[in-house]
């Protein structure tokens with residue numbers, strides 16, 4: 507594996523690696539963390555604040571192509587699609603392909619991230635690169651804040667914390683709502699580059715774009731244009747002065763729309779989550795809530811997820827159902843099924859994401 511001697515600036519370091527499509531394989535390693543987080547990327551050497559760490563490498567595709575792929579990808583793949591804005595257009599780095607690249611394996615940490623994603627232009631093309639927010643010790647996991655506030659694993663952690671044998675259905679945490687997520691974009695500018703438009707995730711349908719500049723004496727920032735479909739969420743652009751970097755901001759989130767398509771399975775050791783296919787052509791769906799309190803339903807009687815065609819006719823806004831499963835000797839297991847449909851910006855594209863989340867909420871004895 508070729509190595510690149512660290513050059514003058516982290517930016518140049520990033521560009522050198524990005525143009526050659528190589529990672530710092532000797533300085534980083536992939537480790538399996540646990541079944542919840544999966545794999546993660548770890549530093550094998552110490553890094554200094556500001557250092558370029560790794561590129562989120564993948565295939566650069568247009569938003570149209572991104573949209574198309576989201577319609578056919580499994581949710582486990584769409585989570586690797588990272589939307590961003592460049593030159594007033596939406597683009598996507600599709601890193602769904604399992605290859606040897608390391609950037610795609612960096613996990614989210616919205617509380618104490620040690621890296622920040624920035625957009626770097628190399629040979630006329632945008633690249634998404636992670637830079638150290640602080641000194642990083644050897645052995646530390648590389649993380650960055652995906653942005654937003656409702657990433658499912660954050661909620662999932664809460665569910666795991668709160669779920670207990672005594673949990674009642676009223677206490678079931680709600681499915682994360684991508685529409686409430688915030689995109690946080692941070693710009694670090696550079697001597698040779700001017701900051702560009704802050705990329706917006708196309709599925710930040712209800713967010714408000716907001717630009718924040720923070721002490722960037724040497725940089726000129728540009729106001730982030732409002733996303734036409736942003737209404738409730740705020741995308742924040744922050745510029746931080748970086749004397750030597752000419753990198754550009756990227757959205758923290760690898761895209762919300764993939765979240766909308768993602769099926770979560772929470773603490774269901776005996777249940778497998780089911781993925782609901784994305785509906786590509788729902789245009790005038792009607793919100794409908796179905797609630798079924800099913801004291802007497804057996805697990806076999808649990809209605810299956812509606813077919814795609816059914817979904818196309820009906821927006822299942824929220825369906826909650828409890829099911830008791832008799833497990834013998836007077837014991838019963840109570841399951842709660844929570845079905846949500848998320849309609850974000852993609853509604854305008856005639857799409858609806860239906861997420862089926864099966865939460866095993868409690869086992870009552």
Ligand SMILES: C[S@@+](CC[C@H](N)C(=O)[O-])C[C@H]1O[C@@H](n2cnc3c(N)ncnc32)[C@H](O)[C@@H]1O
Nearest residue numbers: 542543544545546585610611612613614615659
């Ligand atoms: C870009 S991938 C990161 C690599 C991933 N861990 C793997 O093994 O392929 C994003 C996925 O990692 C998981 N993930 C990322 N950050 C996480 C976190 N803080 N806690 C739990 N899971 C996380 C989620 O499943 C998410 O869909």
